[in-house]
Amino acid sequence: MTITEFDVQFKSLQHKLQRFAYQLTNNSDDTTDLIQETALRAIKNLDKFVDNTNFKAWMMTIMRNIFINDYRRKVKRNIISDNTENQLLLDNYGPLSYNDGESSVLMEELSGMVNQLSEDLKVPFLMHYSGYKYQEIAKEMELPLGTVKSRIFFARKALKEMIRKQYSARSLAELGGTR
Numbered sequence: 043m044t045i046t047e048f049d050v051q052f053k054s055l056q057h058k059l060q061r062f063a064y065q066l067t068n069n070s071d072d073t074t075d076l077i078q079e080t081a082l083r084a085i086k087n088l089d090k091f092v093d094n095t096n097f098k099a100w101m102m103t104i105m106r107n108i109f110i111n112d113y114r115r116k117v118k119r120n121i122i123s124d125n126t127e128n129q130l131l132l133d134n135y136g137p138l139s140y141n142d143g144e145s146s147v148l149m150e151e152l153s154g155m156v157n158q159l160s161e162d163l164k165v166p167f168l169m170h171y172s173g174y175k176y177q178e179i180a181k182e183m184e185l186p187l188g189t190v191k192s193r194i195f196f197a198r199k200a201l202k203e204m205i206r207k208q209y210s211a212r213s214l215a216e217l218g219g220t221r
Contacts (some may be wrong), residue, residue, distance in 0.1 A: 045088070048088060052081060059102070059105060060077060066106070066109045155201055156168065163200065166179050166183060166185075169183075182217055194205065
């Protein structure tokens with residue numbers, strides 16, 4: 043596809059791309075930026091476009107992927123958006139201090155609960171918690187994928203039950219009741 047052919051097809055799709063971009067962003071400025079970024083990315087990767095395939099689908103996929111990647115990037119940065127005129131809300135975020143005591147006690151209790159699990163449930167659960175994918179765990183442990191998934195499921199179920207018992211008993215004790 044030549045640049046001229048791209049230009050003709052892009053212009054014929056521009057209205058549909060604009061509607062799709064607005065559905066994703068809900069903001070006219072972001073819509074314009076997304077369309078421009080999509081066009082730029084498509085032109086850069088024009089050699090990857092296969093002739094006689096769906097140009098509209100290709101463009102929509104590029105646009106969706108750009109939007110998703112930008113969204114993930116913004117979430118990672120934890121951007122705070124303040125749309126007020128004088129950015130009063132941004133100015134009101136002062137330094138906060140946190141007390142880690144309660145959360146560290148909670149993590150110790152949860153670690154103890156995890157350690158109570160049987161080894162066949164604990165190992166795949168901890169691997170999954172550490173970021174391993176199901177397929178990687180199955181390969182590492184030399185187990186079928188379904189077995190890994192079920193073990194992680196049963197580990198979660200057992201932990202939920204332990205947490206429910208632990209904290210419902212604590213709540214009753216704090217209220218003056220006994221269990």
